[in-house]
Amino acid sequence: MAPRRTQQVGAGPSTEQSYIYKVVLLGSTAVGKSSIAFRYVKNDFREFMPTMGCSFFTQLVCLETATIKLQIWDTAGQEKYHSVCHLYYKEANAALLVYDIARKGTFARAKLWLRELEKEFLPDELVIVLVGNKTDLAAQREVTFEEAEEFAKSKSLIYMETSAKSNHQVTEVFMAIGKFQVRSRCTGNSTREMLRSVPALGQTKGPSSPVSCLLTVATARCPRGNEQNR
Numbered sequence: 001m002a003p004r005r006t007q008q009v010g011a012g013p014s015t016e017q018s019y020i021y022k023v024v025l026l027g028s029t030a031v032g033k034s035s036i037a038f039r040y041v042k043n044d045f046r047e048f049m050p051t052m053g054c055s056f057f058t059q060l061v062c063l064e065t066a067t068i069k070l071q072i073w074d075t076a077g078q079e080k081y082h083s084v085c086h087l088y089y090k091e092a093n094a095a096l097l098v099y100d101i102a103r104k105g106t107f108a109r110a111k112l113w114l115r116e117l118e119k120e121f122l123p124d125e126l127v128i129v130l131v132g133n134k135t136d137l138a139a140q141r142e143v144t145f146e147e148a149e150e151f152a153k154s155k156s157l158i159y160m161e162t163s164a165k166s167n168h169q170v171t172e173v174f175m176a177i178g179k180f181q182v183r184s185r186c187t188g189n190s191t192r193e194m195l196r197s198v199p200a201l202g203q204t205k206g207p208s209s210p211v212s213c214l215l216t217v218a219t220a221r222c223p224r225g226n227e228q229n230r
């Protein structure tokens with residue numbers, strides 16, 4: 001089932017379609033949500049940027065078949081802001097559940113966020129990416145790739161690891177969201193169904209994982225420098 005609340009904003013430059021997707025970043029404080037958004041939108045990294053309430057960014061993703069405007073909502077992870085977070089993930093099309101691979105407690109917290117989302121959304125209504133951030137801290141890793149991937153698989157989530165600091169796979173996360181949404185629209189299959197359709201590859205990470213396998217299907221048209229930030 002394709003996402004229900006996607007806004008279609010008409011044809012793009014040629015015969016392409018343009019869509020607006022709302023993406024919300026959720027997770028414990030200091031896992032790197034703002035840093036991921038900042039890296040993606042500004043291609044920069046700052047050591048200190050605490051979020052109060054919520055920040056908002058937009059970014060265009062140009063795919064072969066469609067142009068997508070991502071509305072990126074970066075929520076604050078501090079407990080005092082928790083009660084307002086549901087206001088931000090309302091009407092979302094995709095969620096990034098971010099944890100810090102070097103802090104096991106943040107992985108547990110991401111699982112709690114998932115439960116909250118499961119109460120608010122139908123199973124195929126939201127594309128959810130579990131994001132293990134700070135891969136540059138590999139020596140301090142407390143959550144293995146395999147543990148997180150296994151959990152993601154059991155819940156039909158996309159799983160990816162990033163480093164906002166070293167710019168590892170950050171763009172790919174947002175591209176994944178765009179591509180899954182567009183493919184979902186084109187094929188009528190939900191992300192769950194698409195992930196299920198490549199089960200044999202589910203055991204491996206890297207270039208042959210289900211995510212990267214599906215990502216290669218729709219090739220990006222714009223090089224990063226040509227993406228517009230509005």
Ligand SMILES: Nc1nc2c(ncn2[C@@H]2O[C@H](COP(=O)(O)OP(=O)(O)OP(=O)(O)O)[C@@H](O)[C@H]2O)c(=O)[nH]1
Nearest residue numbers: 029030031032033034035047051077134163164165
């Ligand atoms: N080593 C490393 N540090 C990172 C990475 N991403 C973020 N950080 C650092 O982690 C700290 C928290 O980053 P933020 O982006 O503010 O985290 P947040 O999840 O938005 O935090 P809240 O706004 O409190 O919810 C900062 O000191 C960042 O510099 C990363 O990939 N690697």
